[in-house]
Amino acid sequence: MSEILRIENLKKSFGENVVLKDISMSVNEREVVVIMGPSGTGKSTLLRSINFLERYDSGKIFFKGQLLTPDPFTVRSARMKMAFVSQSYNLFPHMNALKNVMYPLVKIKKIEKERSKEIATLWLKPHISHIFDQK
Ligand SMILES: Nc1ncnc2c1ncn2[C@@H]1O[C@H](COP(=O)(O)OP(=O)(O)O)[C@@H](O)[C@H]1O
Ligand SMILES: [Mg+2]
Numbered sequence: 001m002s003e004i005l006r007i008e009n010l011k012k013s014f015g016e017n018v019v020l021k022d023i024s025m026s027v028n029e030r031e032v033v034v035i036m037g038p039s040g041t042g043k044s045t046l047l048r049s050i051n052f053l054e055r056y057d058s059g060k061i062f063f064k065g066q067l068l069t070p071d072p073f074t075v076r077s078a079r080m081k082m083a084f085v086s087q088s089y090n091l092f093p094h095m096n097a098l099k100n101v102m103y104p105l106v107k108i109k110k111i112e113k114e115r116s117k118e119i120a121t122l123w124l125k126p127h128i129s130h131i132f133d134q135k
Contacts, residue, residue, distance in 0.1 A: 001031070005061070020042050023046060
């Protein structure tokens with residue numbers, strides 16, 4: 001099975017608070033990995049580090065064999081292949097659900113607007129068909 005993600009010796013502190021203490025792990029293709037632990041133990045910090053929403057202090061992260069570095073090109077290209085679902089509803093409040101789904105398709109994946117709308121509609125329709133059915 002091919003390796004999708006490999007984390008080596010990741011360390012991250014917020015001031016005196018050492019949150020990630022030498023974390024190493026890997027995730028293979030088709031594998032589902034659950035990270036469990038009490039609140040405040042660093043689960044979100046670990047996930048945020050993977051796509052550089054947080055800057056870690058030391059260690060290495062490889063995505064599909066490529067070492068992730070904090071330069072904008074690498075970060076952007078890695079983010080195009082990863083998905084991150086926030087714990088809280090981090091939606092754009094000035095956009096409706098359809099536009100929230102369309103936005104990253106247009107902005108990050110550079111998919112044409114009409115096509116993005118088709119894709120977003122396909123994904124959302126089973127969940128909120130009552131909205132689409134309204135005339
Ligand atoms: N931006 C930040 N600045 C300072 N401390 C932070 C920040 N983000 C998280 N922390 C601290 O890091 C620790 C781990 O937080 P977090 O990764 O959110 O834990 P979890 O997701 O497991 O609940 C907590 O002590 C939290 O207060
Ligand atoms: Mg969390």
